[in-house]
Amino acid sequence: MEPTMEPAVLPVRAPEPADVPADVPYSFCSQPRSLSSRPKYREQPKAAETEKGPLSYVNIMFDPRVVRGNVLSVRPSPPQVLGFAEVHHATVLLESHSIPSPIPLRLKGRGEHGEKYWPESLHRCIFDQERQSLWKAENMFMCRQLFDFDIEVKPILEVLVGKTVEQALLEVMEEEELAQLWSHQRAFAELRNAEFAELQRLEEQDRRIKEEKERRRLEHLEKLRKQRETAEKIAARAFAQRYLADLIPSVFNNLHDSGFFYDPIERDIETEFLPWLMSEVEETLQKKVLGRTMLDSLIRMVVEKRLDEFSHPPPSAQTNAPSEEPRTADAAPKSGEADAADQPVAEEEETDHPVAEEEETDHPVAEEEETDQPVAEEEEADQPVAEE
Amino acid sequence: MAQPRISAYLPPDIDPTKAALAFGRRALPKLNEELQSAELLTQQRALMALCDLVHDPEKVYQAIALGFLASLKTLLVHQDQTVRQKTTEVLSIMALHSIGREGLIRSGVISALAGLLDDPVDICRKNTHQIFDMLAKLPEGAGGVLQAGLIPPLVLKMQTELDEIQELILGTLSNCLRVEVSEALAAGAVPVLKEKLSHPSTAIRSKAAWVLLEISSHAEGKIEVCKEEVIPVLVSLLEDTQPEVQVSSTGALMFALVTPQGRSSAMGAEAIPPLLTLVAEETSKARLNAIKTLTLLAELPEGRQTLLDHRDTFQRCLDDPSEAVQRAAEIAITVIDWKPSCSRDLF
Numbered sequence: 047m048e049p050t051m052e053p054a055v056l057p058v059r060a061p062e063p064a065d066v067p068a069d070v071p072y073s074f075c076s077q078p079r080s081l082s083s084r085p086k087y088r089e090q091p092k093a094a095e096t097e098k099g100p101l102s103y104v105n106i107m108f109d110p111r112v113v114r115g116n117v118l119s120v121r122p123s124p125p126q127v128l129g130f131a132e133v134h135h136a137t138v139l140l141e142s143h144s145i146p147s148p149i150p151l152r153l154k155g156r157g158e159h160g161e162k163y164w165p166e167s168l169h170r171c172i173f174d175q176e177r178q179s180l181w182k183a184e185n186m187f188m189c190r191q192l193f194d195f196d197i198e199v200k201p202i203l204e205v206l207v208g209k210t211v212e213q214a215l216l217e218v219m220e221e222e223e224l225a226q227l228w229s230h231q232r233a234f235a236e237l238r239n240a241e242f243a244e245l246q247r248l249e250e251q252d253r254r255i256k257e258e259k260e261r262r263r264l265e266h267l268e269k270l271r272k273q274r275e276t277a278e279k280i281a282a283r284a285f286a287q288r289y290l291a292d293l294i295p296s297v298f299n300n301l302h303d304s305g306f307f308y309d310p311i312e313r314d315i316e317t318e319f320l321p322w323l324m325s326e327v328e329e330t331l332q333k334k335v336l337g338r339t340m341l342d343s344l345i346r347m348v349v350e351k352r353l354d355e356f357s358h359p360p361p362s363a364q365t366n367a368p369s370e371e372p373r374t375a376d377a378a379p380k381s382g383e384a385d386a387a388d389q390p391v392a393e394e395e396e397t398d399h400p401v402a403e404e405e406e407t408d409h410p411v412a413e414e415e416e417t418d419q420p421v422a423e424e425e426e427a428d429q430p431v432a433e434e
Numbered sequence: 435m436a437q438p439r440i441s442a443y444l445p446p447d448i449d450p451t452k453a454a455l456a457f458g459r460r461a462l463p464k465l466n467e468e469l470q471s472a473e474l475l476t477q478q479r480a481l482m483a484l485c486d487l488v489h490d491p492e493k494v495y496q497a498i499a500l501g502f503l504a505s506l507k508t509l510l511v512h513q514d515q516t517v518r519q520k521t522t523e524v525l526s527i528m529a530l531h532s533i534g535r536e537g538l539i540r541s542g543v544i545s546a547l548a549g550l551l552d553d554p555v556d557i558c559r560k561n562t563h564q565i566f567d568m569l570a571k572l573p574e575g576a577g578g579v580l581q582a583g584l585i586p587p588l589v590l591k592m593q594t595e596l597d598e599i600q601e602l603i604l605g606t607l608s609n610c611l612r613v614e615v616s617e618a619l620a621a622g623a624v625p626v627l628k629e630k631l632s633h634p635s636t637a638i639r640s641k642a643a644w645v646l647l648e649i650s651s652h653a654e655g656k657i658e659v660c661k662e663e664v665i666p667v668l669v670s671l672l673e674d675t676q677p678e679v680q681v682s683s684t685g686a687l688m689f690a691l692v693t694p695q696g697r698s699s700a701m702g703a704e705a706i707p708p709l710l711t712l713v714a715e716e717t718s719k720a721r722l723n724a725i726k727t728l729t730l731l732a733e734l735p736e737g738r739q740t741l742l743d744h745r746d747t748f749q750r751c752l753d754d755p756s757e758a759v760q761r762a763a764e765i766a767i768t769v770i771d772w773k774p775s776c777s778r779d780l781f
Contacts, residue, residue, distance in 0.1 A: 216489045237758055243688040243726050250692045
C-alpha cells in the first residue's frame with residue numbers, strides 16, 4: 047500500500063509534549079475530529095488523490111468503521127489472529143512514517159511463531175493506531191471476497207518450490223555422485239596401471255633372465271657334449287691303434303694259410319702236368335677195356351652160334367647167315383632184336399597162327415629175354431669200363 | 435469467493451510440451467501406455483515428462499521393472515528426430531544410475547543403439563555415445579560393446595565425428611580395449627590415435643594417450659605401438675603444458691617400454707630428461723608413472739649409466755605422501771643400484 051493518504055487522515059505522532067498542557071488528563075494520538083461518511087463504492091486511489099469532495103458528516107454511532115470492542119471484561123484476543131498480511135501491511139505503514147526503531151519482523155512461516163519476536167511494547171500502540179487507518183477507502187472490500195493471498199499462496203508456493211528444489215537436488219546429487227565415482231575410479235585406475243606396469247616389467251625381466259639362463263644352460267650342455275666326444279674319440283683312437291697293431295701279422299698268416307703265397311713251379315706242376323698225366327692214363331686203360339670188351343663179345347657170338355647150331359640146326363642156318371651181317375660190336379642189341387623179329391615171322395608162315403603166335407610170342411619173349419640178358423650183360427660190361 | 439482457478443492463463447511453471455503426470459504409482463504405467471500410442475504428439479509429450487522423472491533413481495528402478503526399455507527400444511528407430519533425440523536422452527540419463535546401467539545391458543539396448551551411430555542429428559549421436567561411454571565403464575558393459583562388434587565402427591567414426599563426440603568415443607574405446615585389443619588393431623586404431631595425439635584440444639590428446647595406454651598393456655598392442663613409431667610422439671608429449679596429457683602419455687610409455695624394441699626406441703628419442711623433470715616436480719600427477727617408466731629404462735646399461743647421476747631425485751621421491759610413489763621410488767633405486775655378478779651379466 048503506498049502512502050497516499052491525506053495528511054489530515056494520517057495518524058500523526060503525538061505532538062511534542064511541550065505543546066500539550068501538562069494538566070490535560072490524556073493525550074490523543076491524533077487530534078479528535080469527526081469522521082466523514084463512507085461512500086458506498088470504493089473509490090479509485092487516483093480519484094481519491096486528485097479530487098477530494100466536501101466531506102459529509104455522519105453520526106459516529108452509526109459508523110461501521112469504528113471498532114466496537116467487547117464491553118465485557120474479557121480482553122480482546124491478542125493480535126495472533128492478525129495474519130501475515132497485516133504484519134506486512136503494518137511494516138509498510140511504519141516504514142512510510144520512518145519510525146526510528148525498526149521492528150524485527152521475520153518470516154517464520156506461520157504468523158504465530160513470528161509474534162514472539164515482536165517487541166511487546168509496540169504491539170498495542172501500533173495496531174491500535176493502524177487499525178483506524180486500515181478502515182479506508184482503499185482497504186474496503188466485501189466480506190465474502192476476502193481471501194488472504196499470502197496465506198493461500200503459501201502451500202502452493204511451498205509445493206512448487208519444494209518440487210523444483212527436489213528435482214534440482216536430485217540432479218546435483220547425481221552429478222556429485224558421478225564426479226566422486228569418476229575421481230575414485232581414476233585414482234584406482236592409476237594405482238592399477240602402476241601395479242600392472244610393475245607386473246609387466248617383472249614379467250619381462252623374468253622372461254629375459256629365463257632366456258639368458260636357458261641360453262647359458264644350452265651352451266654348457268654343448269660344452270659337455272664336445273668334451274665327451276673328444277674323450278671318446280681319443281679313447282677310440284687308442285683302442286683302434288692297439289687293436290690293429292697285430293692286424294698285419296694275422297692277415298699275412300691267414301693269407302699264407304689259405305694259399306695265396308704259393309710256389310709257381312709247384313702250382314704249375316699241380317695244375318697242368320698231373321691232370322694231363324691222369325687223362326693219358328685213363329685213355330690207355332680205356333683202350334685196354336675196349337679190347338677186352340671186344341673180345342668178350344666175340345666170345346659170346348661164337349658161343350651163341352654154337353648154341354643155336356646145337357638146338358636148331360636147319361632153320362637157323364638160313365636165318366643166322368643174314369643175321370650175321372648186321373651184327374657188329376656196337377649194333378649187338380639191334381641185331382639181337384632183328385633176329386628175334388625174323389624168327390617169329392618165319393615160324394608164322396610155317397605153323398598155325400594161334401599156336402605159332404603163342405610159341406612165337408613165347409619164343410621171341412624167351413629169345414628176347416636171352417638176347418636181352420646178354421645185352422644187359424654187355425651193357426653191364428660196358429659200364430664198369432666207362433667207370434674206370 | 436476464492437477459486438482454485440485464479441486466472442485464465444496457465445501458470446508459468448506448467449510446461450505444455452510435457453504430458454500430465456498421473457499421481458503416485460500410476461505415473462509411470464500411464465507414461466508407458468502413452469509412449470506406445472500411435473499419436474506423435476502424445477509420444478513426444480510423454481518422453482519429455484519421462485526425461486524429468488528419470489533423474490530419480492527410484493523412478494528408474496520402477497521404469498525398468500515396468501518394461502520401459504522395450505518400448506524405448508522400438509522408439510529408437512522412429513522417423514521423427516525429436517522422438518529419437520528424447521529417447522536417447524532418457525536412456526543416457528538412465529545410464530547414469532547403476533540400476534539403469536544393468537537394465538540397459540541386460541535388455542540388449544547396445545545392439546539397438548548401434549544403428550544410431552549414423553544418425554543425421556548431432557544430439558542423437560552425442561547421446562548415443564554418452565550411453566556407450568557410461569556403459570563401457572562397467573566390465574559387463576565393455577563386454578557387451580565388444581560383443582556387439584562396435585569397435586571397428588567406432589574407430590572409423592574417430593576420423594569423421596565432431597570433437598566432443600570424439601572425446602566420448604575415446605572414453606568408450608579406452609574402457610573396452612582394456613579387455614581385448616585384437617579387433618581394434620585389425621581396424622587400424624593405432625595410426626588414427628597417433629594422429630589424435632597432435633590434436634589442438636587437451637581433452638582429446640589426453641584421452642588418445644589413455645587409449646594408447648590401454649592398448650599397450652596387451653602384448654600384441656605393444657608390438658603394434660612400436661611398429662607404428664608412436665613412442666617418439668609420446669616422448670614429445672611429455673613436455674606438454676597440460677598435466678592430464680602428461681599423465682596419460684607417461685602411462686602409455688610405462689606400458690609400451692616393457693618390450694626391448696620399445697626401450698631402444700625410447701632411448702633413441704631421448705626420453706630420460708623429460709621424465710626426470712616430471713619426477714623432480716613435487717606436485718606432478720605424473721610422478722608415479724614417470725618413476726615407473728624410468729625404472730624400465732634403468733634396466734638398460736645406457737639408461738643405468740645416465741640415471742646413476744640422478745639417484746638423488748629418486749631419494750627425494752621417498753618423501754612423497756602417496757604410498758605408491760614411495761614404493762615405486764624404492765624399486766627404482768634398487769634397479770639403478772644393481773651390479774652384475776659376472777662379466778657376462780647384462781641384467
